[in-house]
Amino acid sequence: MLSLEVLTMAGRLARAMGQPLEAVAIGPKGAAAAGIPSSYGVSTLHVAGDPRLAEYAPAAWAHAIVELADQVNPAVVIGTASDRGGEVMAHVAARMALPMAANCTDIQLGDPFIVTRQRWGGSLLEDAHLKGRVKLLTLAPHALTAEPSPSRTEVATRAFRPALDDRDFRVRFVPQVEADTGKVSLAQARVVVGGGRGVGSAEGFAWLEELANLLGGAVGCSRAVTSLGWRPHSDQVGQTGTRIAPDLYIACGISGAIQHMVGCRAAKHILAINTDPGAPIVAQADYAVIGDVQKVLSAVNAEIRRVKAGEPSRSSA
Numbered sequence: 001m002l003s004l005e006v007l008t009m010a011g012r013l014a015r016a017m018g019q020p021l022e023a024v025a026i027g028p029k030g031a032a033a034a035g036i037p038s039s040y041g042v043s044t045l046h047v048a049g050d051p052r053l054a055e056y057a058p059a060a061w062a063h064a065i066v067e068l069a070d071q072v073n074p075a076v077v078i079g080t081a082s083d084r085g086g087e088v089m090a091h092v093a094a095r096m097a098l099p100m101a102a103n104c105t106d107i108q109l110g111d112p113f114i115v116t117r118q119r120w121g122g123s124l125l126e127d128a129h130l131k132g133r134v135k136l137l138t139l140a141p142h143a144l145t146a147e148p149s150p151s152r153t154e155v156a157t158r159a160f161r162p163a164l165d166d167r168d169f170r171v172r173f174v175p176q177v178e179a180d181t182g183k184v185s186l187a188q189a190r191v192v193v194g195g196g197r198g199v200g201s202a203e204g205f206a207w208l209e210e211l212a213n214l215l216g217g218a219v220g221c222s223r224a225v226t227s228l229g230w231r232p233h234s235d236q237v238g239q240t241g242t243r244i245a246p247d248l249y250i251a252c253g254i255s256g257a258i259q260h261m262v263g264c265r266a267a268k269h270i271l272a273i274n275t276d277p278g279a280p281i282v283a284q285a286d287y288a289v290i291g292d293v294q295k296v297l298s299a300v301n302a303e304i305r306r307v308k309a310g311e312p313s314r315s316s317a
């Protein structure tokens with residue numbers, strides 16, 4: 001959970017500055033997180049109490065944060081660099097008329113702060129000076145590993161009700177009820193089977209679907225695939241798609257363009273299946289199988305099916 005990474009970084013900053021760490025919970029996930037902060041060194045958890053904040057509304061969430069900042073006068077406000085976190089913090093910066101440094105990976109205290117931040121989809125790291133009476137930042141996903149603070153704290157929970165305006169809700173998320181497919185989501189999956197142009201067709205994804213099912217994972221794809229209309233955009237991994245952090249990413253017929261790798265660089269292991277040994281993904285993968293994706297997956301899937309059925313594997317037969 002990216003919020004825990006932010007709490008980890010914020011805790012380090014607070015300890016270095018000798019300041020208390022306070023957190024704000026907005027929306028259903030924020031409320032669900034109410035039990036977490038004690039192990040992350042939070043002294044006060046501010047819970048925004050307006051029921052209209054239950055669903056995502058970027059200007060309203062920002063309004064709540066700005067109003068809280070006016071009350072508690074923080075030295076630093078730090079959020080996640082998720083799509084929503086970045087949007088809310090941009091609103092916060094605009095409302096407070098302050099600069100905001102997005103996608104930070106490292107923060108050096110001082111005046112100004114010196115922050116290292118990701119640019120160009122993570123292909124470039126920039127050192128920047130961050131000024132302002134309140135330092136506003138977002139932390140790049142997976143810039144560090146979330147870890148509880150060295151000491152637990154007694155958390156005081158404080159409800160507050162921001163004075164929201166109807167105009168704050170001009171942009172808001174309206175949930176749609178979808179049938180529960182029972183499938184694991186791309187962002188949360190421990191195994192992702194990704195397909196690129198090399199899969200050859202929409203129908204070719206049947207092998208990837210089967211492998212993902214066998215491994216309890218999810219199917220992802222490259223932008224070439226969504227552009228061809230083979231898969232929906234919700235399956236796209238990358239700079240303009242979902243960022244994934246599975247234990248294993250199996251990249252099938254994907255060349256490994258930088259915009260794709262931005263989305264899967266947090267994978268613990270990458271296995272590439274590609275006909276071209278010179279494809280960039282092969283150099284970046286932990287393991288590579290050089291071969292036609294359909295042939296490789298038909299053999300891999302058959303082997304996994306056999307093992308699952310309790311039959312001896314062909315390699316040990």
Ligand SMILES: Cc1cc2nc3c(=O)[nH]c(=O)nc-3n(C[C@H](O)[C@H](O)[C@H](O)COP(=O)(O)OP(=O)(O)OC[C@H]3O[C@@H](n4cnc5c(N)ncnc54)[C@H](O)[C@@H]3O)c2cc1C
Nearest residue numbers: 196197198222223224238239240241253255259260275293
């Ligand atoms: C602003 C911007 C944002 C972008 N955002 C994203 C993004 O979010 N995600 C993303 O993925 N891309 C993104 N792109 C596009 C990106 O630059 C690449 O064009 C894209 O990732 C390429 O997709 P691909 O690897 O499937 O296709 P290709 O680059 O065409 O690669 C196909 C690969 O399949 C291999 N292959 C061919 N046949 C077979 C076979 N039978 N078996 C096995 N392997 C085979 C080939 O050797 C090759 O390596 C973005 C581009 C821009 C400019």
